[in-house]
Amino acid sequence: MQSIKIAPSILSADFTRLGEEIEAVDRAGAEVIHIDVMDGHFVPNITIGPLVVEAARRVTDKVLDVHLMISDADRYVDSFVKAGADWVTVHVETCTHLHRTVSRIKELGAKAGAVLNPATSLASLDFILEDLDLVMLMSVNPGFGGQSFIPSTLEKSWQLHQRIQSLGLEIGIEIDGGINAATIADATEAGANIFVAGSAVYGSSDYSETIAELKKLAAV
Ligand code: DX5
Ligand code: ZN
8 A cells, every 4th residue: 555645736836935835835744745847838838847846846855746747748857857856747648758758757766657637548558557656647637726626537546556456566646636625535545645736735724734634534
């Protein structure tokens, strides 16, 4: 059983005080800081580059989980790892040479994850699963925080969990999008263990209380 981890997404943080906002969730018990990188091409929004990852690295020792929603991940993987990313996750929909990209991330010393959009089948992982450290399932269409959880993610997560178990692999299952107090228990029951929570954490008035509540609900 992989340990439960809460990963606040800084997409919903107050960017005028980004350093403090990262320190606040670090102190509040988050194990992972989720950083959403968007290029305005693969997804309809533009956000963060390596410069911000490098700044985040200076204020926390927690895992920096860099989610690349960009068309040309191969071109930028080195910069993000150099900036301090511990985990780099890339979308199977945009990586033509996924095996090469995953190998490069690992060669650079980071953990590698593949991300699947809501409509992308688990079959896309058939010949890469054993090379991965984690799989992230999108439970919203990527691009924005604050969207509603897509329920079909639960069946997908459960199928993935069973497959990982039957192969005896140690691969984390991360779920991204619409995770909050109403959805996290179902996601845990579906075999996931790492939960991205943007608006649920940063939209709350007490980060410690919210993270503790999410962990409690996830401990089934
Ligand atoms: C969406 C991003 C998510 C987003 C989650 O494209 O990948 O990480 O920040 O936000 P919430 O938790 O508000 O759905
Ligand atoms: Zn994300």
